[in-house]
Amino acid sequence: MRRGIWPLLIALVAVLFMASLLIGPAGLGLGQSLRALIQGQGEAVVLVMREIRLPRALLGLGVGAALGLSGAAMQGFLRNPLAEPGLIGVSSTAALGAVLSLQTGLAATFALALPLAALAGAALSVLLIMLMAGPRGGALALILAGIAISALAGAATSLVLNLSPNPFAAMEIVFWMMGSLADRSMTHVWLAFPFIAIGSALLLSTGRGLDALTLGEDVAQSMGLNLVRLRWMIVLGTAFVIGASVAVAGAVGFVGLVVPHLLRPVVGARPSRLLPASALGGAAMVLAADIAVRVVAPDQDLKLGVLTALVGAPFFLHLIWRMRRVEA
């Protein structure tokens, strides 16, 4: 069973990716869509497939992988099941960075300003969280610090958007808090993917260090683990993947929480196996949520975070309930 999980996860992501390409309001035929995508036949259909649906599906894949991977890495490093970029404020500070760079006009000066600003926001909050929660990552300190950072960043984002001279900006508070992949273009893919790739490489390479860390800090250090270096790789890796994801898709919550938990019993508790599995699982979850968004309300731009929260929030409550029983 454990060996068979990899082809299963990869197949699931592949099926959802294809479904994401083939489902949309225009209601195109299957053969027609694929011909347009691959051979470029049929003018309008090619535009729809290559410029509208392909970037959307690619971003679903990339953003989902980023969220799942960073959730697994943070849970592994802090040895805390509640660590997740959305819950502890990393996504909201990334959103604040992105909004600041957009509203100050910095994002218009050079293309990379937007993801870099979001990356800086994310890095700042990961550092702050690690500082507040301490090396052992106490659950209470982690969650309280996360709530405070989340609230502060959310308020600052709302403030900046409300002060914007653009009447549409204030309406976008929901996008930055809930996330959406609607009407993204290949430009966004090119903007986000390099950062997601670098961050993912960093996070995936922490697998063995995190494996050692499961034995406890002292044992891990006696085995030659450089804890400072590991911490920096987690901070930078998370900042890269979350910064880039949030800059183009907004803050999508709960994926990083739910996915590692679902996969842990299947692949085993070893972070080196859980990290890649969570990347695949995250991609599957976000692709599925993005398909659901289009099926449930095709003309409404329902936000991604609405669906992930519907699944994730009850799950979160269940986790807290279980922790309470353990602690009592």
Added chain:
Amino acid sequence: MPSSNALALALTVLVGALPAWAEAPQRVVSINLCTDQLAMMLAAPGQLISVSHLAFDPLSSSMVEEAAAYLANRGGAEQVFLMHPDLVLAGSYTSRATLDLLRGLGVRVVQVPIVDSIAGVTEGIRLVGAAMGREAVAERLALAFEADVAALSRPERSATAAMYYPNGYTSGAGTLSNEVLERAGFRNIGAEAGLTGGGTLPLERLVMAAPEMIVTSTPYPGASRSEEILQHPALSALTQVAGGARVNDADWVCGTPHVLRAIQQMAQARQELGE
């Protein structure tokens, strides 16, 4: 005309609940962009005190220069009441709490419904004219507008057009914009897609409909994700084939005689498209 009867009735109900005004109001304050412009066209010298701050924004208002002669207000009950108005002009979607408060303080409030057709423009003019005691001026303005509209020529064949605004917003059937397009010789893709009123048209449906003309709005200052869709590569590819018109919302949003300018601009664009 039944609709003007209905309006007259509505006005009687609105006004009749309050004491009768023997003479025309002397201190009129308008707190809605559309009533701002009608009031500025109809007011006697010194009769209009203040218009909403939106009247000063060139992206929303067709009468920025005229507005300079008036005080700006932000539509809050406190600010409006301190101007000592004897008539407040508001839209049908103006905050109810504000209007109730003003009415409770004894201020006469007239709400002007949203105009969703060219015929509705003259109704709005007459309604505001009657409220301000400027019936004669209103009648002249309404007749002149009707004559101007009647004088517009229509092309033989109508081309397809789509309005495409931030967030993929478009106008369907039963809207003023729809009628502006039709008068200018276009068939509205939004209406043909089954939309009534305003709503969103997913970008891929717009691409598949391949309209001959795409009408977009002028972007506001500052950044917004909503307006990013107007630079989407798929839309750019579409406008390379189709005609594109970037219009100023100001002439489209309100049912005032300025919609003539909107129709003329679109008729011009229709001519450039050829038969």
